[in-house]
Amino acid sequence: MTSTTEQTGTTLGSARSLPGHGGAEASELPWIEDTGKVAPKDARALSKVFLDRLQVLEEGTHEYQYARNTLIEMNLTLVRFAAARFRNRGGDDTEDIIQVGTIGLIKAIDRFDLSREVEFATFAVPYIVGEIKRFFRDTTWAVHVPRRLQELRVDLAKAKEQLAADLDRDPTVKELAGHLGLPEEEIIEGLVAANGYSAGSLDTPSAEGDSGNDQRSLADVMGEADPGMETVENLHTLAPLLEQLDDRERRIVQMRFGQEMTQAQIGAELGISQMHVSRLITRIVKQLRAGMSVEA
Structure with missing residues (x-):
């Protein structure tokens, strides 16, 4: 069977000590010249090796930093995969979302335990997605909304989707209240607050505008105060x-x-x-x- 190192060709050097840092622990880690050229399949196998060594390396050493940084770089494909799910959430740059997702990846690396016998990717993706969702929840509301209403919006979205599938129609406020076990007044408050999640641009083409290049923007058709x-x-x-x-x-x-x-x-x-x-x-x-x- 061909080894992982051989499969990645020139991407990996032979297992050796890191430059200037001899030692048995470091010598068992492959030297990766370019993590961007490591195929996802090879990254999974290499991640197990690096995660195993990371648990016995002393934190703060050069060897530890090499192992941790390499793990991050090899698994950025997981972050990009998760970030793609949020590409239609307007107003936020993709690079910003990837940076936030990378924080989730780092948390997953620091908390992963090989004894759980779970694939690292399976363990890491929820951390990455959770960090991105937290970013949207905390920073992308168009107006200030209390945290409890931000969280209620998520619960309402899930409840509406589930009830709509069961009822074959949009649920009523009463049905949402019964499903979530909340007062109808709180459901109404949550639905109103959800309108503050995003704000449209006044330059957005209006549905009332003419077709073609002469289409008017929302600003053109909105009313204004009459002096x-x-x-x-x-x-x-x-x-x-x-x-x-x-x-x-x-x-x-x-x-x-x-x-x-x-x-x-x-x-x-x-x-x-x-x-x-x-x-x-x-x-x-x-x-x-x-x-x-x-x-x-």
């Missing part, structure tokens, strides 16, 4: 306040703000001085402003 509405609201609030003024005060307001007459013109019309008109306008405006503030 005229504020004017309508202000006039609606102002109307009863104007009714409280006497005839001369209302006439002054009409001439100054309706007809846009100057204070001198208003004074000539009423037979009073411009200074008197100015004082009257100041008092009227102050009275109206106070009334508007109370109404607000």
